[in-house]
Amino acid sequence: MEILLERPVLVLNRLWQPVHTCSVRRALKLLCLGHAQVVQTEGESRYQTHDIGSWVEYSGEEPAALAAELIRSVKVVLRIPKIIVLALYDRIPRKEVKFTRQNVFLRDKHTCQYCAKVFPESELNLDHVHPRGKGGATSWENIVTSCIPCNTRKANRLLREAGLRLLNEPRVPKWRPLFGLSEQASDRTWQEFISPDRKKVSMAL
Numbered sequence: 001m002e003i004l005l006e007r008p009v010l011v012l013n014r015l016w017q018p019v020h021t022c023s024v025r026r027a028l029k030l031l032c033l034g035h036a037q038v039v040q041t042e043g044e045s046r047y048q049t050h051d052i053g054s055w056v057e058y059s060g061e062e063p064a065a066l067a068a069e070l071i072r073s074v075k076v077v078l079r080i081p082k083i084i085v086l087a088l089y090d091r092i093p094r095k096e097v098k099f100t101r102q103n104v105f106l107r108d109k110h111t112c113q114y115c116a117k118v119f120p121e122s123e124l125n126l127d128h129v130h131p132r133g134k135g136g137a138t139s140w141e142n143i144v145t146s147c148i149p150c151n152t153r154k155a156n157r158l159l160r161e162a163g164l165r166l167l168n169e170p171r172v173p174k175w176r177p178l179f180g181l182s183e184q185a186s187d188r189t190w191q192e193f194i195s196p197d198r199k200k201v202s203m204a205l
Helices: 024-033 054-060 065-068 102-109 148-152 187-196 198-204
Strands: 008-012 017-023 038-039 070-072 077-079 083-086 125-128 142-145
Touching: 008 187, 017 024, 017 187, 024 038, 024 054, 024 083, 024 142, 054 077, 065 070, 065 102, 083 187, 102 142, 142 148
Parallel strands: 008 083
Antiparallel strands: 008 017, 038 083, 070 077, 125 142
């Protein structure tokens, strides 16, 4: 059950715009407090929203077919929510992506910024474009993903001294709801909110 409770849930604001993700545990707490409703993601009533009462009722309709997606207590069976919509919050939060080793790799798509090859995380390093020994800062704008051979080749030298060029200019990544979340962790039902079909949206308008 602990694994189920830590699954990511897409959080929409009151205007149905994605703002971030939270755990199933957090989503159920918001649901019970009346601060959010669950968005139904399948069936004829897709996109219908549920409060805790109707979600309990809906969860009990076909429990046998969804055994792996259910949380059970002594009295209640609940489906795992995939998307929730907040009752009051209507803003898109302004957030900064935390500067971490893993997030630099994610920004650069696990690609060495010198040789343009993709590597597993265990074979990557962080490199100061302008060497730290020459006053280079440890920041988004001066750190890039580098494979070990390129990192060794560059050493404590400037790009021109090492005969290297950058694949991309390092920048602060723009925050988005799924930054740092692996594709495997995201759910297919989120796609229409994260990357909506503009043709369908235009037709709907």
